[in-house]
Amino acid sequence: MVIYLRFSDRNQSQVMQAQYEQFSQQQRQENEQIKAQIQQSISQSQESLNKQMHQVSQTLSQQLTQIATLQQTQLEGVLKQVQQLTESNDRKLEQVRGTIQSRLEKLQSDNNQKLEQMRQTVDEKLHESLEKRLGESFKLVSERLEVVHKGLGEMQHLASGVGDLKRVLSNVKTRGIW
Secondary structure, three states: OHHHHHHHHHHHHHHHHHHHHHHHHHHHHHHHHHHHHHHHHHHHHHHHHHHHHHHHHHHHHHHHHHHHHHHHHHHHHHHHHHHHHHHHHHHHHHHHHHHHHHHHHHHHHHHHHHHHHHHHHHHHHHHHHHHHHHHHHHHHHHHHHHHHHHHHHHHHHHHHHHHHHHHHHHHHHHHHHO
């Protein structure tokens, strides 16, 4: 029995060895299949990921293009509004300048009229004052000339009286001499 056992142990050992090798080979095959499936799955995932990345990239590119176009449109709109505001401000400034200019001209005209009125008033008062003073001065001069004239008339009268007196007195000498 011992021999049989050994044979049977040996047989069993060989059977187990064969089963182990068969199992190992099955495991290797399964591992290879799993490895192939994993590689295939990885490859498919990479392709899918690449496609998704490409789609995301295209979508992002399209969105960036749309954003750039929108920004360009908005920028053009803002520039147009700024230009319109500038033109509006220029028109308003021109209106303000015109208004200020007309008001300045009116103010100058009013000032000139008032100055002219003041000049006329001053001229009238000066003329009245000058006429009054000149009248008073001429009256005074006239009165004094009249006094001088009277005095001169009296002096002439006295001179003629002196002349008469001189003749009378000079005739006295000549009368006595004859």
